[in-house]
Amino acid sequence: TQLLEQSPQFLSIQEGENLTVYCNSSSVFSSLQWYRQEPGEGPVLLVTVVTGGEVKKLKRLTFQFGDARKDSSLHITAAQTGDTGLYLCAGVMNYGGSQGNLIFGKGTKLSVKP
Amino acid sequence: DADVTQTPRNRITKTGKRIMLECSQTKGHDRMYWYRQDPGLGLRLIYYSFDVKDINKGEISDGYSVSRQAQAKFSLSLESAIPNQTALYFCATSETTGGLQPQHFGDGTRLSIL
Numbered sequence: 001t002q003l004l005e006q007s008p009q010f011l012s013i014q015e016g017e018n019l020t021v022y023c024n025s026s027s028v029f030s031s032l033q034w035y036r037q038e039p040g041e042g043p044v045l046l047v048t049v050v051t052g053g054e055v056k057k058l059k060r061l062t063f064q065f066g067d068a069r070k071d072s073s074l075h076i077t078a079a080q081t082g083d084t085g086l087y088l089c090a091g092v093m094n095y096g097g098s099q100g101n102l103i104f105g106k107g108t109k110l111s112v113k114p
Numbered sequence: 115d116a117d118v119t120q121t122p123r124n125r126i127t128k129t130g131k132r133i134m135l136e137c138s139q140t141k142g143h144d145r146m147y148w149y150r151q152d153p154g155l156g157l158r159l160i161y162y163s164f165d166v167k168d169i170n171k172g173e174i175s176d177g178y179s180v181s182r183q184a185q186a187k188f189s190l191s192l193e194s195a196i197p198n199q200t201a202l203y204f205c206a207t208s209e210t211t212g213g214l215q216p217q218h219f220g221d222g223t224r225l226s227i228l
Contacts, residue, residue, distance in 0.1 A: 031213035042219025092213030100211030106156040
């Protein structure tokens with residue numbers, strides 16, 4: 001059973017378009033992180049959200065944590081070719097269900113074409 | 115220099131061989147992790163260590179062992195490699211658990227077992 005479901009699995013868009021990536025669960029998470037991974041490198045943290053309903057912005061990227069802390073979304077405005085990569089959500093389950101360790105989703109592979 | 119260094123970066127070996135993947139860090143973090151990444155499966159936790167005397171199994175520890183030689187060094191061994199252990203392996207560190215701090219990843223070891 002995958003605790004964190006990401007969708008879509010693959011996304012190919014043109015430069016300048018907007019997109020949203022989703023991370024959903026039936027479990028409550030005490031915090032959720034988004035990472036971006038480029039080929040040949042390890043994941044790099046983009047943001048951490050901890051409060052239900054929280055919205056964080058990082059330039060053209062907007063992250064939202066659901067009110068019930070079971071889901072999150074990443075919205076990119078006016079995508080650029082440099083946004084290409086694998087986007088991973090990862091969370092720590094509430095009530096110590098994962099011993100404080102991160103549980104990762106399977107990732108969304110984004111390709112932005114010029 | 116990278117904060118988290120993994121060696122080797124690539125390794126091809128045969129079924130039944132013993133393999134050691136090494137990880138060293140300069141971040142001064144107590145917590146270290148080993149993950150494997152397979153296409154379409156995200157990152158899965160193999161082992162983790164909260165300090166030199168603390169080693170814990172993760173989600174998929176069968177067929178693997180680890181050694182925490184020092185605060186800065188955490189190695190992963192495959193005692194008798196099998197083809198389904200072909201994957202991308204990542205070492206990571208963090209300052210704390212609980213998902214409030216980032217995990218810092220190395221650039222990975224691509225392991226192929228023939």
